[in-house]
Amino acid sequence: MFPAEEEALTAWIMGVLTLDAPPAFLACTHTFIQRVTYVKIFEDYLEGTVVAVVPPNLLMQEHVAEKTILMQLLASEPVGSKGYTAICEWIRSVKRLFYNAETRRLTFTVKDQSVATKWHRQEIKLRNEKLLLFSTAKLEEEDNRSDINNVTPNHATVLQYQVRVVAPGLGIDIIEQLIALSTECEVISIAREPRAKEETYDSNFWVVVFNSEECPPQIKDVTHISAKGLSIFIHHHQRYSRIPCFQCYDPTHSKSKCTRTVNDRQTQCHRDFESEIKQAKKLSTLEFEHM
DSSP states (O other): OOHHHHHHHHHHHTTSSOOSSSOTTHHHHSOHHHHHHHHHHIIIIISEEEEEEOOTTSOOOSSOOHHHHHHHHHHTSOTTSHHHHHHHHHHHHEEEEEEETTTTEEEEEESSHHHHHHTTTOEEEETTEEEEOEEHHHHHHHHTOOOTTOOSOOHHHHHSOEEEEEOTTOOHHHHHHHHHHHOOSOEEEEEEOOOOTTOSSOSOOEEEEESSSSOOGGGTTOOEEEETTEEEEEEOTTTOSSOOOTTTOOTTSOGGGOOSOTTSOOGGGEEEEOOOOOOOOOOOHHHHHTO
């Protein structure tokens, strides 16, 4: 390579020089395998990745064309408004996008990490529904922070599969055991979630986050788990906007819309176990202080 080409290649790899694709001169100076490696580096480290989770009330086809989504984004803002100007800028920065129906996630590939950082935690509209954009690189950076007072949702909370568990009168120890009986997928978080202003029902539920981007197959569409007289209801809120039916356990309608009887329950939505559930001992004040 000429010195100018070496300098340009180094600047590109370090992210100082922004290009839409690997340098064209690589075709003359590097082997095919080396060029493949550079493309892999380019897509994994130099391009930016921005994701948005599509709310369950926004119906999306499983296989939807990239152009269709871009046109719907553009049509969501009035022509001439600030939002229209912003969405035009966003669309110009998008190189590729992909919709995953299983995770209900839109993944945008943008020119470089600076563009992804600029749009991190910014809102756009798709068919009048708000989508919150997240740079995957920035989320990982937020996860690595040691600030214990950081209340910003981290990578796991935002991108991993989660369900809401309605369990009146049951503690976190019981919920953890019932979930563990139902799936081998690792649970990385169980916590109460503060009620947000857009919530459609009360905050008397737990949020369970799995170490998976997709719903664990053992609990797909399962809405009720019981063992030895203890039971919980599960709302797959990332897939269904309605809470499940407390009568027949169907995830697609609520109890007020149910036409089935108690004896006509959806067995595929229910799991019953004979395993013993151990309740944690309630500590006295003295025991708690000496933990």
